[in-house]
Amino acid sequence: MRHSESVTFGGSGLDRAAHLRGDSEAVARLRAGGGQVLVLWRGRIPVADAGGLVWLDADHPLVADLPAPVFLGLDDGVTRFAVDLPGWVPAEGAPTPAFLDQSRIRHPRLATDQGFAELRAEMTRLTAREAELAATARAIIGWHGSHGFCAACGAATEMVNAGWQRACGQCGAQHFPRTDPVVIMLVTRGNRALLGRSPGWPEGMYSCLAGFMEPGETVEAAVRREVAEETGIRTGAVRYLASQPWPFPASLMIGCAAEALSDTITLDPAELEDALWIGREELLEAMAGQHPVVRPAREGSIAHFLLSNWLADRLL
Incomplete structure (x- = not known):
């Protein structure tokens, strides 16, 4: 496996067993014969306080009355499914949306040390296989919901x-x-990288530029267009680096490296609140949490992956 595939939600080798999807009887037998179900609530995943996904038996009280689950695949001999929990409202009410919600929502039919959590807050605590299964479940359940x-x-x-x-x-x-393709760019010029921040992000948080691809557009053209639209920077050579499924709600982040041909930033305030060039030494400080202004992209995101590997000179 290439180093680029080690990004969070990257391929863990899950056998999705697509050949079984059309055989409803076979899938039903797998579910009844030891199938494990991941129950999602409002896009949140069930996790244990100590870390890790919470899988329930197909006849668990929380699962038994729910619709037929989605077949995720075969996980080293264990059949994995996912299903949505509709309608339930916790006694304390639904949580207020937050940029990075660390809360646990307890359900009376789960153990006391288990609860529903935001996947973005848990993604770095999951194994590679758990992360792939959780991302797949969140994306496919979200698609059914909409x-x-x-x-x-x-x-x-x-x-x-x-x-x-x-x-x-x-x-x-x-x-x-x-799946909606999104380009995300590590734009560099010499020893500097171009970072931006969107309105509403936590104070000081900066990341790589990114944007949705448009119909009839190549990856390279999308990179050049997005960088020019958001910052006015012209870019030349573009190369693919890595990709990341990003189930919020259903994107594929296509990570690329782009060489800047100009320096002057002309900000589009409708797209970005700020953009700046940052040198390797300053970025090292930011990644260590020691920069006075810049906070790095969220750990687990492909932006954090690209920036940290650029610093380590490990981008292939």
């Missing part, structure tokens, strides 16, 4: 193919999960 009606005729659709497809009984249209 695609309950046919885009062609508006009729209600139903889940088929073990959760990897939705079918419209009205017009016969078939709908499949989507």
Whole structure:
């Protein structure tokens, strides 16, 4: 495995067993014969306070009354599924949305040392396999939650193919999960890297520039366009570095290196609150939490991966 594949949510070798998805009887037998289910609530994943995902048996009281779960794959002999928990409201009420929510939401049918947590807050505490399973579960469950009606005729659709497809009984249209490609760029000029911060981010937090690809656009063209739109910087050579599934809600972050051809930043305030050039020495301070102004991108993100590996000269 290339070093670039070690990014959080990167491929852990999970056997997704796609050949079984169309065999509903086989999937049902796997679920009944020791299948383990990951129950998500409002996009949150169930975790133990000591760390790690919480898997429940298919006949667990929290699972038994829920709809058929999505088949995630075979995890070293264990069949993995995921399902959404709709309708439940905790006694203390739903938490207030926060940029990085560290709270645990307890459910009466989970153990006292278990609860629902934001995946972004837990991603660095999970094993590579757990992270891939959690990211897959969050993305596919989120897709089902937002695609309950046919885009062609508006009729209600139903889940088929073990959760990897939705079918419209009205017009016969078939709908499949989507992934939105996003370019994220390590833009450098000599010994400096270009960083930006979006409005609403925590004070001092900076990251690599990023943006959604547009129809009819290559990865390289998207990199050059986004950097120019956000900062006015012209870029030349672009090369692929690494990718990261980012299930918030369903993106694929395509990490690239881009060589800047200009220095002067002309900020687009609709896109960024600030942008700056930072040298390697300053970035080292920022990554260590010692810079007076700049805080690094969140650990576990591909931006943090790209910046830390640029500092270590390990980008392939």
